[in-house]
Amino acid sequence: MRRGRDELSFLRLADVMRVGGLGLRARKVRTLLTALGIAIGIAAMVAVLGITASEDAQVQAELNALGPNLLEVLEGESITGAEIVFPVESADMIERIGPVEMAAQISTVDATVRRTEFIPAAQTGGIAVMATDLDVLDAVNGEVAQGMFLDEHSAEIPSVVLGSVAAERLGVRSLDSTPIVYLTDTYFQVIGVLEPVQLAPGFDRTAFIGAPIAETLFDAELEPQTIYVDVVEGWIDDVRTIIGHTIRPEAPDEVTVTRPSDAIEAREVTSESFRSLLLGLGAVALLVGGVGIANVMVISVLERQSEIGVRRALGATRRHIRLQFVVEAAMLSLLGGIAGVGLGAAITAGYAEREDSVVSVPLEALGLGVAAALIIGGLAGLYPAARAARLDPAEAVRPG
Amino acid sequence: MTEGTEAVLELRGVEKSYPGTPPIRALAGIDLDISAGELVAIVGPSGSGKSTMLNMMGALDRPTRGNVLVQGRDLSTLSDRRVSGLRGRRIGFVFQHFHLIDGIGNIENVATGQLYQGVSRRHRRTEAIEMLERVGLGHRLQNRPNQLSGGERQRVAIARALLGDPAIVLADEPTGNLDSKTSDEIVELLRVLNQQGSTIVVITHDRDLAASLPRTVSLLDGKVEHDSAHQDGAQTVLASS
Numbered sequence: 001m002r003r004g005r006d007e008l009s010f011l012r013l014a015d016v017m018r019v020g021g022l023g024l025r026a027r028k029v030r031t032l033l034t035a036l037g038i039a040i041g042i043a044a045m046v047a048v049l050g051i052t053a054s055e056d057a058q059v060q061a062e063l064n065a066l067g068p069n070l071l072e073v074l075e076g077e078s079i080t081g082a083e084i085v086f087p088v089e090s091a092d093m094i095e096r097i098g099p100v101e102m103a104a105q106i107s108t109v110d111a112t113v114r115r116t117e118f119i120p121a122a123q124t125g126g127i128a129v130m131a132t133d134l135d136v137l138d139a140v141n142g143e144v145a146q147g148m149f150l151d152e153h154s155a156e157i158p159s160v161v162l163g164s165v166a167a168e169r170l171g172v173r174s175l176d177s178t179p180i181v182y183l184t185d186t187y188f189q190v191i192g193v194l195e196p197v198q199l200a201p202g203f204d205r206t207a208f209i210g211a212p213i214a215e216t217l218f219d220a221e222l223e224p225q226t227i228y229v230d231v232v233e234g235w236i237d238d239v240r241t242i243i244g245h246t247i248r249p250e251a252p253d254e255v256t257v258t259r260p261s262d263a264i265e266a267r268e269v270t271s272e273s274f275r276s277l278l279l280g281l282g283a284v285a286l287l288v289g290g291v292g293i294a295n296v297m298v299i300s301v302l303e304r305q306s307e308i309g310v311r312r313a314l315g316a317t318r319r320h321i322r323l324q325f326v327v328e329a330a331m332l333s334l335l336g337g338i339a340g341v342g343l344g345a346a347i348t349a350g351y352a353e354r355e356d357s358v359v360s361v362p363l364e365a366l367g368l369g370v371a372a373a374l375i376i377g378g379l380a381g382l383y384p385a386a387r388a389a390r391l392d393p394a395e396a397v398r399p400g
Numbered sequence: 401m402t403e404g405t406e407a408v409l410e411l412r413g414v415e416k417s418y419p420g421t422p423p424i425r426a427l428a429g430i431d432l433d434i435s436a437g438e439l440v441a442i443v444g445p446s447g448s449g450k451s452t453m454l455n456m457m458g459a460l461d462r463p464t465r466g467n468v469l470v471q472g473r474d475l476s477t478l479s480d481r482r483v484s485g486l487r488g489r490r491i492g493f494v495f496q497h498f499h500l501i502d503g504i505g506n507i508e509n510v511a512t513g514q515l516y517q518g519v520s521r522r523h524r525r526t527e528a529i530e531m532l533e534r535v536g537l538g539h540r541l542q543n544r545p546n547q548l549s550g551g552e553r554q555r556v557a558i559a560r561a562l563l564g565d566p567a568i569v570l571a572d573e574p575t576g577n578l579d580s581k582t583s584d585e586i587v588e589l590l591r592v593l594n595q596q597g598s599t600i601v602v603i604t605h606d607r608d609l610a611a612s613l614p615r616t617v618s619l620l621d622g623k624v625e626h627d628s629a630h631q632d633g634a635q636t637v638l639a640s641s
């Protein structure tokens with residue numbers, strides 16, 4: 001038995017690696033140039049993945065600042081076609097749900113808003129009038145640009161707070177001259193102007209008045225049009241399913257609950273196709289790099305016929321020869337892969353630096369880049385290696 | 401075979417044809433025995449089949465017909481892995497063009513002689529250094545082949561062939577690329593190695609050199625035209641044993 005094994009050729013694993021690296025060390029310039037092709041492809045892909053991840057991290061950071069735990073409750077589709085009316089005390093009902101920190105509602109008021117009484121009522125400039133809870137601005141994480149939001153006192157008198165676009169349309173630039181606007185048939189004093197509200201873009205085209213004055217002057221019903229709900233971190237999904245049952249138990253499906261931050265996140269998806277394009281270009285570069293390796297390996301096999309013949313004469317089997325060239329190609333590609341991953345990470349860091357955003361190079365992208373290079377190299381080496389293994393040793397060592 | 405002379409290599413009716421129209425008949429039935437400790441010269445005009453025969457002996461190629469036995473093992477029955485193993489362990493090759501590997505040093509080149517036998521690197525290198533010293537290159541250990549003269553390169557190749565103590569060393573015109581003085585030195589080296597116990601077969605175009613060696617086999621048109629072992633001298637050797 002032992003004797004039988006002694007007869008066989010045998011190549012140690014460490015020697016497989018050593019022999020595989022030999023051809024690369026012997027032709028350094030060629031090695032570097034060939035590896036460069038792979039490096040560019042891998043760098044492009046890692047950079048795209050890295051920049052994407054950094055942007056995602058940036059968006060996430062922004063969302064976290066805005067309030068990712070906000071839910072927006074709207075009327076949904078009615079099965080019967082009848083108008084859906086939420087109870088007037090919806091916000092209070094929702095606030096009684098355990099993990100809800102705050103709920104605030106706004107209600108549509110049947111009123112128009114104009115600069116003065118001399119402007120025709122039809123020209124409202126697309127500005128809605130809403131009766132609002134006093135804490136709605138806190139709920140949506142909004143900010144006042146000038147003046148103040150409504151309080152208990154100003155909610156009872158003709159005071160109005162304007163969204164950013166509404167203020168512009170109504171020509172209110174500064175509160176210094178105590179501007180007034182005309183709501184249906186009464187002048188209201190503008191006491192505040194809001195910053196644009198990211199999570200509730202509708203606020204920008206709205207004129208807010210207090211619920212008491214809305215009831216007094218415009219006979220408003222104060223049925224909520226939208227309810228904003230701040231939820232304790234981690235309870236979003238649970239609360240989301242309960243809201244419908246709470247304010248409309250007879251038909252919970254007719255209540256639509258959305259998460260405004262999802263919409264902002266979804267906007268990022270639009271750039272997804274652009275990323276795919278870049279990734280595709282990176283993949284093409286990789287493919288070209290792989291073809292380059294195969295090409296160089298074929299040439300190398302032709303040049304090294306005598307070496308191959310000698311190795312066969314010294315006891316190498318066909319398998320050993322094939323292994324040598326596959327390992328050489330894989331190492332060549334791996335070299336490019338490692339350089340490419342480094343380059344890609346550097347590009348990402350540079351980009352993040354310039355955009356002043358968070359650096360986030362996903363580890364998977366690095367691992368994936370190296371693995372991809374290894375696999376491409378191995379595949380590129382298969383054909384040249386098979387050719388090398390097929391060489392007739394007698395032919396390969398023949399002089400001339 | 402007579403008892404006592406161990407046959408290292410036996411060719412039995414070996415024929416080799418290369419494809420062509422008509423097929424090229426490089427070997428036309430060769431019977432030849434080589435015993436342990438011999439130093440044999442192969443001569444013959446160009447195209448007579450010397451290299452082809454050497455390739456058959458070294459299992460670099462398989463005969464079209466007939467059998468090759470190395471230390472009693474019939475090569476035609478062995479797989480690629482076994483034939484390769486046999487080549488690596490039992491046969492040493494020396495080529496006219498040296499065929500050293502560029503990009504690695506002399507020690508590594510010689511050590512490659514045992515690479516495919518699973519010998520550890522340290523062990524290979526130790527033996528390689530010893531072997532380089534034996535062929536007179538103890539002062540050239542740290543060099544690369546392309547820094548050596550032709551004669552020195554051939555010594556490196558001979559050291560590589562001898563590593564692992566093969567049963568037989570096959571040399572195809574080892575002096576073909578060397579000047580006459582260097583050739584003489586290489587032949588002298590082969591002679592010394594033979595005296596130290598190596599069995600050596602050497603192809604040469606040099607009739608004088610061939611005549612100076614203990615046994616000469618001359619080929620013509622793929623056949624053994626003359627074998628000095630079958631003259632009186634050789635027969636007395638056989639008879640005396």
Ligand SMILES: Nc1ncnc2c1ncn2[C@@H]1O[C@H](COP(=O)(O)OP(=O)(O)OP(=O)(O)O)[C@@H](O)[C@H]1O
Pocket residue numbers: 395418419424425426444445446447448449450451452453
């Ligand atoms: N691979 C091959 N394909 C076709 N014909 C071949 C091949 N190898 C050798 N031959 C032919 O076989 C014959 C013997 O060739 P071989 O190389 O053995 O001669 P040789 O005696 O070594 O000659 P030289 O002294 O010139 O080296 C020649 O006619 C040669 O052309």
Ligand SMILES: [Mg+2]
Pocket residue numbers: 450451452572
């Ligand atoms: Mg020849």
